[in-house]
Amino acid sequence: MTPSRGPQLREVWLLGATFLVAVAGLIYELIAATLSSYLLGDSVRQFSLVIGVFLAAMGLGAWLSRFVTHALPGFVWAQILLGILGGFLAPVLYFSYMLAGVVGLPLYAMLICIGVLSGMEIPLIARVLKEIGAPEFRFENVLSVDYVGALVASVAFPLLILPHLGLMSASLAFGCLNLLVAGLSLWIFRDRMGGRVWAVWGVALVLSLAALVQAERLVSVVEANLFEDDVILSETTPYQQITLTRFRDRTRLFLDYSIQFDTLDEYRYHESLVHPAMALAPRRSQVLILGGGDGMAAREVLRHADVQAVTLVDLDARVTELFAGHADLVALNGNALNDPRLMVVSQDAWAFVGESRAVYDVVIVDLPDPKSIALSKLYSLEFYGMLADRISAQGLIAVQAGSPMFARQAYWSVVQTLAATRNPQVPGQGLAVVPYHAYVPSFGDWGFVLASPRPLAPRPLQLPPGLRYMTDAIWREAQVFAPDVADMAADLNRIQSHALVGYYNEGWDYWFR
Incomplete structure (x- = not known):
């Protein structure tokens, strides 16, 4: 890497990272809102609460970022923690509901943590850009990239992500995305990062990828415990979660986990x-x-x-x-x-x-x-x-x-x-x-x-x-x-x-x- 190209590469990467973390952050928010509406009902109330809590937590995170002494390590650690918390958001909520019938406490605890970490990202990126001497740095450029990422996520979630990945795989996939941002940041700024963070990042990435590979099996385990009968079809559409179960000659249809008919009495x-x-x-x-x-x-x-x-x-x-x-x-x-x-x-x-x-x-x-x-x-x-x-x-x-x-x-x-x-x-x-x-x-x-x-x-x-x-x-x-x-x-x-x-x-x- 030549001296003249190093700062330019780092500046481009930080702006690209801004886009990626904006996408991931909004996806976590949408996953939390969708899951809470599936499991708790009243979608308008759940979406309103999730959005309000998440935005408030982001504001708290932006304020807390001033206490992070070293901006670059702080940003990388934030990505690692987001990869873990955001990635395992859906699995934790599903299993909490399955095992204890509890959603609210783990939902809002994880949502607040994810919101705080997401709120730290932009201030920390802006500080890193200043530290590397990015020419003609303007904070509004970072915000513009952030808003574009949010737009992409909001369009992609109902049209592509939810129908093709489902909530469990989407959560884990975007957790891996945050870890990818952390890994590339570590490599691009390797002259400024220590060895311990590499080890933590590697363990987190291996665990997240393993969970992503097993996502369908995790879904099967959850559904086997949520429904009395064998699940013969489970599919997420842009509008709802469709589940069909069967026991002998008895078939039941569930939409968003609420029963629609049972062939015994429909x-x-x-x-x-x-x-x-x-x-x-x-x-x-x-x-x-x-x-x-x-x-x-x-x-x-x-x-x-x-x-x-x-x-x-x-x-x-x-x-x-x-x-x-x-x-x-x-x-x-x-x-x-x-x-x-x-x-x-x-x-x-x-x-x-x-x-x-x-x-x-x-x-x-x-x-x-x-x-x-x-x-x-x-x-x-x-x-x-x-x-x-x-x-x-x-x-x-x-x-x-x-x-x-x-x-x-x-x-x-x-x-x-x-x-x-x-x-x-x-x-x-x-x-x-x-x-x-x-x-x-x-x-x-x-x-x-x-x-x-x-x-x-x-x-x-x-x-x-x-x-x-x-x-x-x-x-x-x-x-x-x-x-x-x-x-x-x-x-x-x-x-x-x-x-x-x-x-x-x-x-x-x-x-x-």
């Missing part, structure tokens, strides 16, 4: 959701299903011979791909997703309903529970107002509305929000609603709501053959609520307030936390 849920609306609708040639990417609701809709076209809208294309192409899963939904009468649209339900001009005889709303603001908007007065414009004059909407037992106020908030939804056929009035519920062993007492522009006249259900649960007698019983789950006061769910999220989480926390 027929109770899907028959209750679909058939009252289909049987009571004067016409059912055009049907819209929102959610239901597993095809189970579509299977029940297609039992009705006069159905001419079904549009199924699900955000995550991977779910519908699996349930349309995997032989075992196709058998569960009766090949409904490959029926020529059905069209799959991979789009957000809000966007689809807002953009569509089609009119449907029946709309089946089979969306995930409103545990976050992102989902709560699909249970809002505004969304139901758009949906009311998509049904015919005598059309019906059927909504899965959660448990009137475990989240009683949340359930009745959905009912009352639908009842208050503007009626496009009778201006000045709301929709007519029929609340009902069914017992589904996997979920408990589960609630549904029918809504229509005009009150439904009581009449027997004309049901298709082959049903295992729903009968006319069951339908009549389903409309009766015991005193402990009966109607109660609740605020309407609006996108400005999202009262439903609070009701939902308070109810489930009361029963299960």
